Amino acid sequence: MNNLYAAAAIASLLIPAARCALAQKQMLAATPPMGWSTWNYFHHDISDALIREEADALVSSGMRDAGYVYVNIDGGWEGYRDAAGVLYPNSNFPDMKALGDYIHSRGLKFGMYTGPGPETCGGAPASYGYEAQDARMFASWGVDFLKYDLCSFRVIMKRDSGGDIEKSDALMIAAYRKMHQDLVATGRPILFSLCQYGWGEVWKWGPQVGGNMWRTSGDISDNYDRMTSIGFREAGLSKYAGPGHWNDPDMLEVGNGGMTLDEEQTHFSLWAMLAAPLIAGNDLRKMTPETKGILLNKEVIAVDQDPLGKEGDRAYAEGPLEVWSKPLQDGDMAVAMFNRIKGATGMTLRLHAVGWRGPAEARNLWTHESVGRINASYTVTVPGHGVVMLRLTHPGH
Numbered sequence: 271m272n273n274l275y276a277a278a279a280i281a282s283l284l285i286p287a288a289r290c291a292l293a294q295k296q297m298l299a300a301t302p303p304m305g306w307s308t309w310n311y312f313h314h315d316i317s318d319a320l321i322r323e324e325a326d327a328l329v330s331s332g333m334r335d336a337g338y339v340y341v342n343i344d345g346g347w348e349g350y351r352d353a354a355g356v357l358y359p360n361s362n363f364p365d366m367k368a369l370g371d372y373i374h375s376r377g378l379k380f381g382m383y384t385g386p387g388p389e390t391c392g393g394a395p396a397s398y399g400y401e402a403q404d405a406r407m408f409a410s411w412g413v414d415f416l417k418y419d420l421c422s423f424r425v426i427m428k429r430d431s432g433g434d435i436e437k438s439d440a441l442m443i444a445a446y447r448k449m450h451q452d453l454v455a456t457g458r459p460i461l462f463s464l465c466q467y468g469w470g471e472v473w474k475w476g477p478q479v480g481g482n483m484w485r486t487s488g489d490i491s492d493n494y495d496r497m498t499s500i501g502f503r504e505a506g507l508s509k510y511a512g513p514g515h516w517n518d519p520d521m522l523e524v525g526n527g528g529m530t531l532d533e534e535q536t537h538f539s540l541w542a543m544l545a546a547p548l549i550a551g552n553d554l555r556k557m558t559p560e561t562k563g564i565l566l567n568k569e570v571i572a573v574d575q576d577p578l579g580k581e582g583d584r585a586y587a588e589g590p591l592e593v594w595s596k597p598l599q600d601g602d603m604a605v606a607m608f609n610r611i612k613g614a615t616g617m618t619l620r621l622h623a624v625g626w627r628g629p630a631e632a633r634n635l636w637t638h639e640s641v642g643r644i645n646a647s648y649t650v651t652v653p654g655h656g657v658v659m660l661r662l663t664h665p666g667h
């Protein structure tokens with residue numbers, strides 16, 4: 271019995287709350303969560319029927335089997351809260367428990383959305399004052415994932431802190447801790463996704479309030495400038511991520527039409543290098559072969575999902591030409607050469623500059639071909655706004 275299991279066995283004899291907390295840590299988000307969310311493409315235009323169709327598409331496209339298991343309903347499901355405090359879905363969602371059962375029957379997991387404020391960002395009722403009641407209701411629906419979006423809680427922070435930043439941060443942290451405790455108290459393992467746009471350096475306290483992932487920035491939008499500005503902003507944050515707790519640069523825009531193929535490959539490569547949650551945000555019912563080729567690139571997914579759980583980071587940059595590296599469990603290393611200018615440009619990977627000792631065998635993870643042996647450096651033309659992503663292996667390994 272290793273130490274972790276021994277600790278679990280002892281904890282199981284102790285108070286139930288301790289057992290739940292440990293169970294959540296062991297079971298949830300050992301690798302970055304993968305799935306699909308309604309928000310980026312459908313916004314508030316969502317329904318029970320749509321969710322079922324997208325769940326079916328996750329299965330038929332092969333995405334579920336590639337690891338995308340969470341089906342996340344974002345803002346737009348909420349109806350009203352009655353006098354007894356019960357929050358009802360709107361008429362597009364006649365039976366949430368039945369929808370959860372359907373999602374589970376397809377071998378998928380069920381994600382929901384609310385926030386610590388009186389209202390969501392969309393102006394619907396959120397969980398302020400009803401946290402425990404809502405947590406119990408989500409658990410009774412079979413929810414496996416909760417995105418908790420700050421939104422109108424900012425008004426409470428302002429009101430109760432008198433403008434003092436430290437007090438305001440403390441209120442925010444307490445609000446996230448409260449919902450975590452209420453989720454744990456349900457006894458159901460529910461992955462906790464913090465969405466407060468990186469405020470108060472969330473990566474420093476996210477794990478302490480039970481966060482399994484936390485947004486590091488404001489919202490993504492479907493264009494190269496916004497995508498890269500939030501993705502590359504994670505440089506230097508790799509030490510805060512690890513199994514069970516991940517930096518989240520927001521959901522994917524792959525397949526939504528606002529980026530070129532090279533830009534979308536950059537998006538997916540960067541998210542994999544960041545060990546980011548891979549939550550697709552497109553309409554899965556109508557994917558082009560190019561979109562599938564990106565979202566189903568198993569070699570890039572394997573970099574994201576590597577069990578070592580080390581987020582990659584910038585190794586070096588020459589202006590807009592950036593080389594990132596990510597150590598992998600078997601001693602391999604993923605390397606991504608990002609060209610952030612519009613025209614194709616020659617870039618050079620220098621092995622010692624990414625901390626690699628000796629020669630390497632390299633494989634290109636987008637062409638799925640070996641590029642052979644690299645002795646000290648490798649020069650290649652990288653397309654404008656594009657990437658060359660390699661997996662390095664020690665020769666003979």
Ligand code: GLA
Pocket residue numbers: 309344345390391392419465488489
């Ligand atoms: C915020 C979040 C988004 C999404 C919307 C829903 O903007 O950051 O990811 O959840 O709210 O209204």
